[in-house]
Amino acid sequence: MRTAFRLCVLLVLPALAALPAVAQQGKRFGALDAPITVEVFSDMQCPACATYHLETLRPLMKDYVATGKVFLIFRLTVNHRHSYRAARYMNAAALAGLFEKASEVLFEKQKLWSETGDVEAALAAGLTEVEMARIREQLDAQEIEQAIEADRALARTFQVRSTPTTFIRHRGETTPVVGVVSYAILRRYLDRLLEGSP
Amino acid sequence: MRVRAQLVARCVLGLVFVYAAWTKLAQPWERFALSVDSYRLLPEWGVIVVARALPWLELLLGLLLVAGWLLHYVAPLVTALLAGFWVAMLWAYLRGLGIDCGCFGIGQAVGPATLLRDALLVVLAGFVTLGAFRARRASSASAA
Numbered sequence: 582m583r584t585a586f587r588l589c590v591l592l593v594l595p596a597l598a599a600l601p602a603v604a605q606q607g608k609r610f611g612a613l614d615a616p617i618t619v620e621v622f623s624d625m626q627c628p629a630c631a632t633y634h635l636e637t638l639r640p641l642m643k644d645y646v647a648t649g650k651v652f653l654i655f656r657l658t659v660n661h662r663h664s665y666r667a668a669r670y671m672n673a674a675a676l677a678g679l680f681e682k683a684s685e686v687l688f689e690k691q692k693l694w695s696e697t698g699d700v701e702a703a704l705a706a707g708l709t710e711v712e713m714a715r716i717r718e719q720l721d722a723q724e725i726e727q728a729i730e731a732d733r734a735l736a737r738t739f740q741v742r743s744t745p746t747t748f749i750r751h752r753g754e755t756t757p758v759v760g761v762v763s764y765a766i767l768r769r770y771l772d773r774l775l776e777g778s779p
Numbered sequence: 780m781r782v783r784a785q786l787v788a789r790c791v792l793g794l795v796f797v798y799a800a801w802t803k804l805a806q807p808w809e810r811f812a813l814s815v816d817s818y819r820l821l822p823e824w825g826v827i828v829v830a831r832a833l834p835w836l837e838l839l840l841g842l843l844l845v846a847g848w849l850l851h852y853v854a855p856l857v858t859a860l861l862a863g864f865w866v867a868m869l870w871a872y873l874r875g876l877g878i879d880c881g882c883f884g885i886g887q888a889v890g891p892a893t894l895l896r897d898a899l900l901v902v903l904a905g906f907v908t909l910g911a912f913r914a915r916r917a918s919s920a921s922a923a
Contacts, residue, residue, distance in 0.1 A: 629876070742888060743877025756810060757885060760817035760878035766826055770809040 607675040607728075608655040610642065615652040617645075617774055618750040622732075622741045625671060626661035626695050629761050631688040633745045637764045642681070644768070650775060655680065656732040658744055663698040665729070670700050672728040673719035679712055749774070785910035788903050789844045792857065795900065796841030802884035803834035814881025818871055836860075844907070851915045854908035861904050865897045 604611060621638065623630040638653070645651035657668040667687060674683035686707030687700065694703035705713050719725070739748065739757075747758040751774045758767075803811045812830035815821065821829065840860070843853045864882070871878055871889045880889045880897075887893055 743875075756813070757879075758813050758817065759888070760876050761819060762813050762816045763823065763826075765823045766809075766812050766816040769827075770807070770813055773807050773809045 605678060605681060608657075608672075608680055610653040610655075610681070611646040611651055612649045613652060615646075615649055616751060617650060617771060618652045618654065618748075620654040620656065620748040620750070622656045622658055622736055622739070622744055622746045624658045624660050624664050624744045625667035625684075625687055626664045626691065627744045628691065630745045631691045633761045634684060634688045637762060637767055639685070640764045641767065645771060651771065655684070656735055657729070658732060658736050658741065659729065660744065661695075663695060663700065666698065667694070667700050668729050668732075669720065669725055670704060670716060672725045673716045673722065674704075675728070676719040676722055676724060677712075677715040679708070679716060682708065682712070683716065752777075781910070785907065785914075786847075788910070789847065789850070789854070789907045792900065792903055792907060793841045793844030793846075796837045796844060796857070798841075799883055800834045800838035800841060804838070806884070808834075810885075811881065814879055814885065817876070817878040817881075818867055819876070820867060820870070850907070850911040854904065854911040858901065858904035858908050861897065861901045865894065865901055868894055868897060 619641070621633075623634065641651065642653065646653045657664075657671055659665040659668050671680065671683060671687065674680050683704060686704055687694070690703040690706065694700050701713075704716065708716070739746075743759060745761060747762075749756040749758065749770070756770075808830045811834065812826050815829050815833075816826045840853055840857050843849060844857065868880055868889050871880075872894060876889070878889055879885055880887050880893045882893065882897070
């Protein structure tokens, strides 16, 4: 019995710890076959985007993305003075598998780096040395520029005129939501959509 | 001539209200709640009350306008409602929220065009209100 318990501790717990809370691939989170897809166009330097990310998307990630109900995609636009630099770091973070953590840090410290433009210092204040090294490694990757251009092109295609803009897709129907909406109201809409999902 | 203009004005306004109500009632109220919430003016319960009740109120007011019933009550209420919408839209525009107005479903950004359109509707509603009170005064004078 004791051996079985030890085996369980030795084998299962590390495996559980290694599992990410939310499946992440670059700037995409959650299960591909989730009934709802939420695509968010944000600008790292836009204050409304910071509010939206921290107050609405953070709980959404926990309650809907981690539970397989929503597949969440982030797109970064570059409309402010230091947005491009921030987008480079964020796309590098995405390649390093650190987008979620890095976005939280940059949005929380947005006021600080928006004035100085020192995105790296802001990130370094919230990430470990190892994490920063992983991001720096990716900064010169070819994919960074391609990802920024791809997001720009998509923003033009979807006629994103301001940030944050969210597209909620369910059963072939798209609901655009422009601006910040509270989590309490967003979740009511998602629950309504999920009512009819298998 | 003035009576005919009043009739046209209240019918146009009434149909606009019915159309606005229909665009909202044709979708789940939670979808309209997203538009209301994006103005960042109301608490959660306020957003829910507005999202659930406003489309029905618009429908009722629209039908009453077209029918011409209780006009001296309905017309000032419609004017006040439209003026309220205009102030909310102006507030959102000046704050640079870039949101959808939510007036006729989804996809109309708050901007100079929507502000001008709503301002014209306020003027139209004011004209109908004025006519309603004139008609009421005239009928009470003839009754006396």
